[in-house]
Amino acid sequence: MERTVGMSRPELIQVADTVARDKSIDREEVFDAMEQAIQKAGRSKYGHEHDIRARIDRKTGEIRLARYLEVVESPETVENEFTQVPLAQARRKKADAEVGDFLIDPLPPIDFGRIAAQTAKQVIVQKVRDAERERQYNEYRDRLGEIVNGLVKRVEFGNIIVDLGRAEALLRRDEVIPREPFKVADRIRAYIADVRQEPRGPQIFLSRTHEQFMAKLFAQEVPEIYDGIIEIKAVARDPGSRAKIAVLSNDHAIDPVGACVGMRGSRVQAVVAELQGEKIDIIQWSSDPATFVVNALAPAEVAKVVLDEEANRIEVVVPDEQLSLAIGRRGQNVRLASKLTGWDIDILTEAEESERRQEEFHSRSKAFIEALDVDDVIAHLLVTEGFTGVEDVAFVDPLELAGIEGFDEDVARELQDRARLFVEEREARNQDRRRELGVSDDLATLGGLSGAMLVALGEKGVHSLDDLGDLAADELREIVGADAMDEETANAVIMAARAHWFDDEETGAAGAGEAEADAPEGDANEEA
Template identity: 45%
Template structure:
């Protein structure tokens, strides 16, 4: 290794942000392993790199003893004093033992270490970038499907859409462009692992933020979302401006805004309802599209008895109880639904 190597390290430091000292430390450790592998591992050695010239020297660390029993680890006082007259018993002497062809080993090792450090630095950059994007939405291309896991090309890295995070019945083909929610970013030995989701309620929230300018501007806010991915979502919204209808803003002209979200979610039904401070009104709205006659609220128990017309009972409960279940998730309340005739009896 020559001065060109030092210049190359300075260039890497500028471009990749990898401190030269980190590379030198890693390189010296790797060269010790390289020396032991090629020239015997029983010696206690130290490698020093001249940080100006790039010259590499190998030293055997030997303990000064009265009687030498192991020449690889020990040196006599007389021999030590030939190196430096100030040495005494029990001191450690560095004896240069650089092999003639060690430069070639050093050059190969340096290349491996530098490549490894560049790879680690790039992984760290990717990790930092995606950690800051947790809970955000991202667009990627389906790269491959393996063991039901969908691998999505995100540009600098790939994300994993696990089976539990996939919308039931959705088919993912290579080259498909999909939007996904960044669920979690993990650090692993193989680099950052980006866990994606298509089922998380946060995906719906981010899609509305993308499609509805009034949400981006803070005029309309999302209060809560309840979702059964692939089937149905309820979203409660409210307006900070009395002149803006929050539901109308989310639906868009001729339903264009909500249609774009439904299309992205492959036909998932979306109910957009008005949030209200009045719990009775909010509970009534949450059971949309069913019409509610009366709501009896138990604030303490966070439960409510909701009365609907007889012909609306099955609509209020929904198929397999879905409408009632989502309304309870959306409001955070326990909801008991009864028909008029059930109450009268």
């Protein structure tokens, strides 16, 4: 058993307990900070090159100071003579010493002078501050997404420093609802949007404009939301002006909109008051996109909706007198509805929709008349039955064509023959034009690109696989037409064009390896 030299200091235990309680950190962390401070003072007295360690007895406050020497195999393996000792020399002091053990030489407790005491104090203060920051980070990281209450401590260039009691948080000016008059000592409620560990300590970022701030306020006001009976499915906000919130009830007996509004509007008004008068539309959520969009555009009435799922776009037709209500002031209503539903929304009046349909009807009929050399009656029938282009006629099931009222199998067969001939001749013209523009055959056989697309690429200077591989998806879609190709297809085409780049790299690497293996032995020797 090692002999120790110590000095009992029961006041250290009182100090450690007081600091741990006041700073809300672990008592053991305070003792560790004290021990490091004493170690630093001891090294200042006995030499920084020595491995000097301090230990404070957690019950009596006794300080034990000692120098540690690591036992190594032999004198040749000693890297630092101040902290290591050879095995043979160690066994003179301790007969059972083994490699990896430590010889412990007790040192007399140091009498702290003014400089040593100041140094120890600085170390303790710094370590306690670090421990406090770590405690703050861990505590508020676990509270991410909660609403907290605090006091405005100071305002700096519009940014608000909030005192949360055991920490400070930052509410940036872009996270404050416009025209909110906060001043020092005001009570403030905000949403913990982010907690980050930074060099100057943990930073807690608050927000009053975040969508989830409103959702959490409703959860506090509406017990059914807190209990999980009502779900908040989506939120869209224009902070300080207007917001929309979509709710769903898991209990058919409970109306989610009525529960959120409350008796005489008491629940929603409490949230509105906290958000500085922000108008809130509470909407019934629906799994059907069309129904959800119609609900989201409230209070406007909707006459008809047309979905384009591939483009994630929905066309909404409203009565003429409802147009301004559906769009909202400066487009606010439709913008919030689009954000809430996740769909791009186009709004048309019934008159505009009728006019556009007529234009499409006439343009498609004209295209059929010119391409198929038919009269306007047949062209109108094709458009009415939903055929949008000559390709539809060329490759549709003949029975579907023959099933149109007024058509028979002979008419259907003749229309298909004419449509296929037109498509083939057009494709041949596109191929000739593609070759004139210098578009390579490799690019033409890539797949996913029609003859018209290849011509469009050639006219824009895209002539090879490398040229196409250098494009981004949005650039490719702009050239060939956004309606003709979606983003997923564009990315697939570009990756196919780049495939030979990776093949070339593999071939080059393999060729280099073969050349190295085939190098003449004499050359290798000469090079060596």
